[in-house]
Amino acid sequence: MSLFAILLSFGFVILALFLSQAFKLGLGRDLIITSIRATIQLFIVGYILKMVFGFDNPFAVILMLLIMIIVAAENAAKRGKGLPYIFWKIFLTISFVEIITQGFLLGLQIVPATPQYIISISGMIIGSSMVIANLFLNRLKGELEMRKEEVLLVLSLGGSIKQSIYPILKQSIRSSLIPTIEGQKTIGLVQLPGMMTGQIIAGADPIQAVRFQLLIVFMILSAASLTAIILGFLIYPGLFNRHQQLDIQAWK
């Protein structure tokens, strides 16, 4: 695609700006910032990927993945500000999910072990884990605020911290997975997934593109479930103090 074609595609942003102005939606600033930011970010990533692929060095790939995980963990950790070691817990969770998923894909030779495949697929795994971590923390906080009394009740009857938080943890894990599961239910019926569309546009056989997309769907489902469950079990002990009292005052 030529640069001129990309410039023309900014016409869509101008249309959105016009609508925002006409209906006084007040989205103008956000639309401009988001568009510029997306352009800059994607071009930078494009050049970095070109460089990494050019090196053809496993350490360059590992460094790239590490940076992706750190950025994702930083982003999700904002939702858990004030919780003990929240960045490291998310970092560990995403790293574990990435290692397990990639280990499975590469170990069974489902995908070739080339930087192109590893980094692109990792982007999807890490991105999905980051969204799930955000959703999970958001929901957990809401549930705890609403159901603090239940936790207190179970503790007061001699229950352990795990017993007191388990129903809330379970609900938060379930809720954080709903968007992923619901999204996959209508896949292909409502929208064609971005990656599959990209492959088809690039000239790949649609059936081959579907096969690859199925791999991604299954992988995302497992990565999302793993993220929510591992994160849940890493986080809950930090919600209590050493006297087994719910202590979430510092959670902003």
Add this chain to the structure above:
Amino acid sequence: MESEIELKNVCKAFMHDHETVSVLKGISAKVTKGTIVTIVGPSGSGKSTILSLCNLLQTPDEGEIHIHGKEVREWNIQELRRLVGIAFQDAPMLKGTSLDNLSLPARLQGKSLENPKKYMKYVGLTEDLLSRQAKELSGGQKQRLAFARTLVNEPSVLLLDEVTSALDSLASHEVEELVLRINREQHTTILWVTHDLSQAERVGDQTWLVMDGSIIEAAPTKQFFTEPKDVRTKQFLDMKRNYK
């Protein structure tokens, strides 16, 4: 007489709007086994905090609390909380039937509840309520069920936090009778926070007036209400009686 609960110079403060608010300012007291202590005082004076410190739902900042001669922080926490049961004002219920709620303490220990009907009968609830959703029960029924649930742990101390304040007078009277029976038959020591002075007078063996984080007066209940020693107790009783 054996003292079951002993508070030694207990202090507790909370953070509120980035400021430290002192709720308890070095209180000391003893509670004899099998007695009922009623705790009265203005709202926000620290009455409920005393209760939650006794089963370590909160931790004292300074001082010590001894249950059966052992400091609360030295107990196995689960064991302490089973031994020192607490009943809350709104009798919180978990989702599920009355039976699910009643059997909760047993399930928390990995056991099943042997005879749920016995507990229902003891607190004056009919068996047919066992299959009802607990959240659908009336206020009085919920409070009785909450007592039954606490009794499953066979506590030797019961902490009651305004347990009748949300009930009508009949339900309140029934719960009062139930508590007196538990105390009489099971020799359970009871610390009862109440804003109802006539209730405190009816049920207490000892009464404490807590004001501004301190125990102003601790005296046998009859003496507390007829011949209070401290001028602030007199003023508090007069104010409450006049208000009534």
